[in-house]
Amino acid sequence: MAARGPQTAQQRDRTDxxxxxxxxxxxxxxxxxxxxxxxxxxAKAWPSFAHNGLAWFGPGGNLDEQLTAIFNSPxxxxxxxxxxxxxxxxxxxxxxxxxxxxxxxxxSLLSAMFIVEFAPGWIRSILQPVVRLLAAVPxxxxxLIGILVIVPFFGNNVISGAQKExxxxxxxxxxxxxxxxxLVLTVMITPIMVAISVDALRSVPPTWTEGAAALGVxxxxxxxxxxxxxxxxxxxxxxxxxxxRALGEAIMLSMVTGSVAFSPxxxxxVTFFFEPAxxxxxxxxxxxxxxxxxxxxxxxxxxxxxxxxxxAFLSFSGWFARRSMRKYTLSPR
Amino acid sequence: xxxxxxxxxxxxxxGRIRHAGGDSWSLGDKIGLASxxxxxxxxxxxxxxxVLYMLYRGFQYLSLEMIFSHPEAGLDQSKSGGFLDPxxxxxxxxxxxxxxxxxxxxxxxxxxxxxxxxxxxxxxxxSGVEIVAGTPSIVLxxxxxxxxxxxxxxFLSYEATPGVxxxxxxxxxxxxxxxxALPLIVGASREALHSIPRHVREASYALGKDRISTxxxxxxxxxxxxIGTGVALGMGRIVGDTAIVxxxxxxxxxxxxxxxxxxxSFLQGTGSTLTTYVYNxxxxxxxxxxxxxxxxAFVLLLIVIALNFVxxxxxxxxxxxxxx
Numbered sequence: 001m002a003a004r005g006p007q008t009a010q011q012r013d014r015t016d017x018x019x020x021x022x023x024x025x026x027x028x029x030x031x032x033x034x035x036x037x038x039x040x041x042x043a044k045a046w047p048s049f050a051h052n053g054l055a056w057f058g059p060g061g062n063l064d065e066q067l068t069a070i071f072n073s074p075x076x077x078x079x080x081x082x083x084x085x086x087x088x089x090x091x092x093x094x095x096x097x098x099x100x101x102x103x104x105x106x107x108s109l110l111s112a113m114f115i116v117e118f119a120p121g122w123i124r125s126i127l128q129p130v131v132r133l134l135a136a137v138p139x140x141x142x143x144l145i146g147i148l149v150i151v152p153f154f155g156n157n158v159i160s161g162a163q164k165e166x167x168x169x170x171x172x173x174x175x176x177x178x179x180x181x182x183l184v185l186t187v188m189i190t191p192i193m194v195a196i197s198v199d200a201l202r203s204v205p206p207t208w209t210e211g212a213a214a215l216g217v218x219x220x221x222x223x224x225x226x227x228x229x230x231x232x233x234x235x236x237x238x239x240x241x242x243x244x245r246a247l248g249e250a251i252m253l254s255m256v257t258g259s260v261a262f263s264p265x266x267x268x269x270v271t272f273f274f275e276p277a278x279x280x281x282x283x284x285x286x287x288x289x290x291x292x293x294x295x296x297x298x299x300x301x302x303x304x305x306x307x308x309x310x311x312a313f314l315s316f317s318g319w320f321a322r323r324s325m326r327k328y329t330l331s332p333r
Numbered sequence: 334x335x336x337x338x339x340x341x342x343x344x345x346x347x348g349r350i351r352h353a354g355g356d357s358w359s360l361g362d363k364i365g366l367a368s369x370x371x372x373x374x375x376x377x378x379x380x381x382x383x384v385l386y387m388l389y390r391g392f393q394y395l396s397l398e399m400i401f402s403h404p405e406a407g408l409d410q411s412k413s414g415g416f417l418d419p420x421x422x423x424x425x426x427x428x429x430x431x432x433x434x435x436x437x438x439x440x441x442x443x444x445x446x447x448x449x450x451x452x453x454x455x456x457x458x459x460s461g462v463e464i465v466a467g468t469p470s471i472v473l474x475x476x477x478x479x480x481x482x483x484x485x486x487x488f489l490s491y492e493a494t495p496g497v498x499x500x501x502x503x504x505x506x507x508x509x510x511x512x513x514a515l516p517l518i519v520g521a522s523r524e525a526l527h528s529i530p531r532h533v534r535e536a537s538y539a540l541g542k543d544r545i546s547t548x549x550x551x552x553x554x555x556x557x558x559x560i561g562t563g564v565a566l567g568m569g570r571i572v573g574d575t576a577i578v579x580x581x582x583x584x585x586x587x588x589x590x591x592x593x594x595x596x597x598s599f600l601q602g603t604g605s606t607l608t609t610y611v612y613n614x615x616x617x618x619x620x621x622x623x624x625x626x627x628x629x630a631f632v633l634l635l636i637v638i639a640l641n642f643v644x645x646x647x648x649x650x651x652x653x654x655x656x657x
């Protein structure tokens with residue numbers, strides 16, 4: 001500015017206004033992008049939803065066979081096959097996401113409390129880079145370790161022959177299973193939750209927990225009853241964030257869960273956890289090759305639309321949860 | 334904030350008051366404490382085993398020749414070459430993605446913190462950025478494919494059939510990659526801008542500066558550490574993403590330029606990155622060569638650890654007096 005010589009106040013106002021407009025337009029482009037994304041994806045996905053109605057979400061038939069039929073549909077647009085019952089994918093997504101978020105929340109709360117209160121200094125100084133590293137490892141590396149180390153380990157050592165035989169007419173158990181998927185996914189989503197929970201626990205006013213301690217409560221109780229409660233909004237936000245992460249994890253799950261569109265049956269007892277499955281996101285990766293086949297592509301976009309809707313819903317509920325829980329903390333952010 | 338709290342209470346929040354009487358530990362409390370220890374140590378063990386295992390496999394399989402030779406199609410693993418092209422692809426995509434995401438992200442952060450009028454729009458943009466952050470990268474990827482396949486975007490890839498673009502190219506993948514880095518850059522820059530006290534701005538206004546020059550001359554230089562952290566985190570996200578590359582870069586074996594204008598042809602062409610190289614060489618892909626997957630994954634992990642180190646360096650550096 002200065003190089004251009006002195007400016008009148010009016011000129012200066014105008015550059016400022018122009019800058020505000022330009023930056024505002026840039027920021028609003030994000031909203032435009034989201035609107036476009038929702039419109040485009042849903043428009044593309046519509047035929048699949050329209051053809052199946054509510055049955056799209058329901059169970060029925062073998063999903064892999066349905067997908068093959070869609071992929072091989074005749075080239076005449078009026079003969080396109082769309083029949084699809086996506087229940088196995090939805091079920092697997094909910095199952096794997098749900099269990100790993102539950103597990104991850106427990107582990108991350110415990111380790112956040114450990115880092116904040118109980119860890120000796122040297123362990124704490126190791127744990128911080130450890131958490132950052134675990135959060136940064138790309139999902140394909142988790143997938144690679146999963147499929148080359150953990151899956152064979154489960155297949156050879158954990159799953160017994162009797163368990164394999166008990167379901168051999170339905171599905172093959174080779175170690176690729178929802179259990180491996182859940183374990184690896186938990187490791188992937190825990191670091192974010194640990195980082196957020198540690199920050200939240202540290203920002204609890206020390207006088208609160210010290211007050212509890214002064215009343216004769218031990219350190220564990222004080223932290224659990226006062227610290228955790230005050231940090232609740234952040235913890236809820238962390239859980240929602242990691243749910244979104246887990247929901248969208250595609251590559252790792254498509255590698256380790258066997259990628260069979262099968263609904264694991266809880267009636268099988270322990271074997272249930274060793275059964276393969278496929279999530280919505282993993283299905284899109286697996287189907288990426290066939291996106292140019294029109295009805296198949298539209299079906300994939302229908303899966304994407306469902307994912308998009310659920311992640312948008314999660315974002316909103318995160319915002320809402322933080323808002324409605326603000327009254328539990330003294331210092332609103 | 335957190336660092337401050339830590340220096341005040343080096344032994345934890347309550348650790349200072351470890352008084353003698355009344356410290357009764359019930360069985361439940363003891364179990365809770367034990368499981369907190371177990372969880373913390375478990376995290377360390379998992380990280381250590383991942384790093385050590387990848388180190389072991391990396392030194393076992395990686396050779397310089399692999400880094401500097403092009404991948405070839407070949408059934409015999411000794412003839413299928415290395416991963417020079419995927420390495421280039423990773424670097425190119427990171428550069429393109431960051432080049433788009435950094436200015437846009439900083440711009441959005443500046444608007445949100447310094448202008449933010451009307452406030453309903455600011456709030457909408459805020460949650461919009463959150464929605465972008467929460468959208469799975471595979472969904473962003475196939476949305477990108479839908480966009481870049483429109484006929485008028487064919488200059489970004491090439492025309493597959495009349496009116497329909499191929500939609501897969503370095504530019505297309507880079508643009509969508511910038512979306513996954515964007516929320517991190519916006520978040521970090523906003524936090525940095527927020528931490529600059531009000532009086533710094535007022536001092537600048539008092540000297541007769543308007544808002545935009547205050548931003549350019551005072552606020553952005555003061556928040557460069559936060560911005561740098563965000564950019565490095567975003568780069569880490571781009572380096573590690575697989576889904577977008579599978580869908581939008583074609584994940585071809587070699588970098589495959591389109592057209593014959595040097596430079597531009599590369600951007601229009603397809604290719605692969607280290608992540609898709611690992612994916613395709615793992616048992617689920619066509620390559621089926623775990624040794625090469627391990628070697629490439631090792632290089633990928635080194636890049637990610639290096640980026641982590643950069644973040645650490647930036648955050649540990651001492652900022653100007655008002656950011657301390």
